[in-house]
Amino acid sequence: MTRKSRRLILIAACGAVLALALGLILSAMSGSIVFFRSPAEVAAQGVAPGTRFRLGGLVKDGSVKRGPDQNVEFSVTDTSATVPVQYRGLLPDLFREGQGIVAEGTLDAGGVFRADTVLAKHDENYMPREVADALKAQGRWQEGGGKEAPKDAAKPGTADATLGQRSER
Amino acid sequence: MIVEIGHYALALALALSLVQAVMPAWAARSGDAALREVAGPAALGTFACILFAFCALTYAHVTSDFSVQNVVENSHTAKPLIYKISGVWGNHEGSMLLWVLILALFGAWVAAAKTSVPPVLRTNTLMVQASVTFVFVLFIITTSNPFARVAPAPLEGNDLNPLLQDLGLAIHPPLLYLGYVGFSVTFAFAVAALIEGRIDAVWARAVRPWALIAWSFLTLGIAMGSYWAYYELGWGGWWFWDPVENASLMPWIAGTALLHSIVVMEKRDALKVWTVLLAILTFSLSLVGTFIVRSGLLTSVHSFASDPSRGVFILAILALFIGGALSLFAWRAPSLRQGGLFAPISREGALVMNNLFLVAACATVFVGTLYPLLLEMLTGEKISVGPPFFNWTFIPLALPLLVIVPFGQALAWKRGDAAAAAQRLLAAFAVALVVALGAAALAWGGPVMAPVGLGFGAYLIIGSALEIWARARGYGQNRTHDLGTTWRRAVGLPRSAWGTALAHAGVGVVVLGIAGQGWATEGLATIRPGGQVASGPYVATLDRVGPTKGENYEETTAFLTLRNRAGDYVGTVETGKRFYPSRRMTVTESGLKTVGVSQIYASLGEVLPDGSIGMRLYYKPLVLLIWIGSLIMAAGGGLSLTDRRMRVGAPVKARAKLSPSAVPAE
Secondary structure, three states, rough: OOHHHHHHHHHHHHHHHHHHHHHHHHHHHHHEEEEOOOOOHHHHOOOOOEEEEEEEEEEEOOOOEEEOOOOOEEEEEEOOOOEEEEEEEOOOOOOOOOEEEEEEEEEEEOOOOEEEEOOOOOOOOOOOOOHHHHHHHHHOOOOOOOOOOOOOOOOOOOOOOOOOOOOOO | OOHHHHHHHHHHHHHHHHHHHHHHHHHHHHHHHHHHOHHHHHHHHHHHHHHHHHHHHHHHOOOOOOHHHHHHHOOOOOOHHHHHHHHHHOOOHHHHHHHHHHHHHHHHHHHHHOOOOHHHHHHHHHHHHHHHHHHHHHHHHHOOOOOOOOOOOOOOOOHHHHHOOOOHHHHHHHHHHHHHHHHHHHHHHHHHHHHHHHHHHOOOOOOHHHHHHHHHHHHHHHHHHHHHHHHHOOOOOOOOOHHHHHHHHHHHHHHHHHHHHEEEEHHOOOHHHHHHOOOOOOOOOOOOOHHHHOOOOOOOOOOOOOOHHHHHHHHHHHHHHHHHHHHHHHHHHHOOOOOOOOOOOHHHHHHHHHHHHHHHHHHHHHHHHHHHHHHHHHOOOOOOOOHHOOOOOOOOHHHHHHHHHHHHHHHOOOOOOOOHHHHHHHHHHHHHHHHHHHHHHHOOOOHHHHHHHHHHHHHHHHHHHHHHHHHHHHHHOOOOOOOOHHHHHHOOHHHHHHHHHHHHHHHHHHHHHHHHHHEEEEEEEEEOOOOEEEOOEEEEEEEEEEEEEEEEEEEEEEEEEEEEOOOOEEEEEEEEEEOOOOOOOEEEEEEEEOOEEEEEEEEEEEOOOOOEEEEEEEEEEHHHHHHHHHHHHHHHHHHHOOOOOOOOOOOOOHHHHHHHHOOOOO
């Protein structure tokens, strides 16, 4: 085998593998990327039923209803719009009314968000980044706006982001 | 007082590392050999200073010195001693201190190792290592001082995040950093070689043990982190494709490629430029990972920092080292003498394919991890790139790689015979086929990829065993049919051959474990005492729910009895909700029952006022193989390191004692 043909084989192999990787990335980009939407965006722009997205906001006070067999219904709000959510499964430890959460799933024809994943990435004085940003964008953010700032949170900066908690069905 | 001395020691380390970085360069200009030798003692001194600083911080944590802000924010008097110690690196400042401690440790290790590394290469390597140390110590002192005092000192601390109060997470960061930061040595060697403009087999032989050490620790560190996430986060996943996990996976993949290309360079004096580039890229990915985790860019599992000034500083460090090293590479690489090209069907050809697939797989992880961040920065649009993306891109690139592993091993150097290699692996193909078909028949109608995965795992394990068998039998005239001779030869094979086979078999074991997850099942129910929840072949009965108490938490525990479907007793399992009063945080503690290498995993949901509880029960077949396989891989790396030719600091004389027959060409 000549030097030239060896080089050609090497270059062809590199090209083939890189093309495969690129093709996989591009096809995955079009198929398996999930966008983040706040309730206000869902209300204003509308999301086609069946499209997977992440819904983020606060769990509306008094909206959590527990059904039989670990079914749970609640509403996610950013105070200007509200989206009802249905979920079956165990909720993360940090889930409670008034707290920020991110849910992943699809809207059904009736406008109910059917979640298969609920994330609560925060602790008592912290919100999911996406939720905080969405609230800030609407001017509804109050600095230190956690409902129950712990009295021992001595200094700004001690409010460390906690470990992400998720719950998947 | 000890805290101030610790702070001072850190400043001293900054100065010493500067001396270590600058003096050799000066010596190179002035030709002063004595000045050049400063690098070694300076490396030891830097390490001693940082070690002292680290001990000082540990002392403050152990004695609950609440006049130190870092202790206030991360400790509590009621915390068990082990978590007072692990709390030192359970926060941003402390973990950066651990980072530089390990950086300095490797610097000192290179300085102290009695290898046959040429003195100029050694000095230049220490110089590069010192410049990395200098910049990171500067980062700590200016932006992340762990020794900052607070006045007046509070009476009690804020405690460590309860999720971090876990034995697995206590030892995960040191292991991970030994791997992550260990690749700084290969980086330093690569840059040193570029400065000198000389790269040859001697360089490869000097670098290989360091790459192996770092790779083995990184393997252990990632496995440990994965197991922690599995049992602590409470929903039974073993890999989340979380950016923080990807940050450690990328250097691991690149490091794996590096390990293999170094072998080609050592044996065949080829792939030189590529190997140097890989060495630079591997540590660059470690730095990128540090940036992702430490800059507060993500609000994810390990993000403790939320101060943007740190992010900008780390970004500057990234630009300096990655940009600097790559510029040096671009300038020097064309002048390096390239090795010859080689036949596509050969051991080195297979190793090139290994490198290609690994680098492509690493690139997909890189894109999937950084694209969302970049998109949000540029357009403000928030997206999430989750498991579907990575499963779709990573797995198709990983599977061909698994085929190549035993196949490449069966090919000879220079010119391989594909047909002969395939023949040699015939038994592995056969076993893989039987395993895959058998599994498919037993679990008909189940997931398709799971039996395929089992087949791949079996192929890798048998293929690795066949490799040892074939080498022990010998080739051509040396071929023996006597089992005793085969055994003696197998024992006499170099340890690196055994290490390679072990590591490859370990990959097979991991693949078996991953494949088993295709059959994982999940049961979910709201139950009261006496109620049942079922999953796969097991049924759990809730005996009672009651309070238990730990050292610094209160727990509501559910006690369950496990039986199989036939009603035979299997064991008991407990799962609970732990409430930590110091942070007013509740954490779910999952319960695990191990049966063979499979596990039954119980996770407690909400305890409702009417006495019923939510309960999730997973059956995870073969799941332990994922981590056992990782341990086997790391053990393979360790075994290779004990090979005489590879030992760091092995006396040079030992080389002469080896009889030539004991070192057959690999």
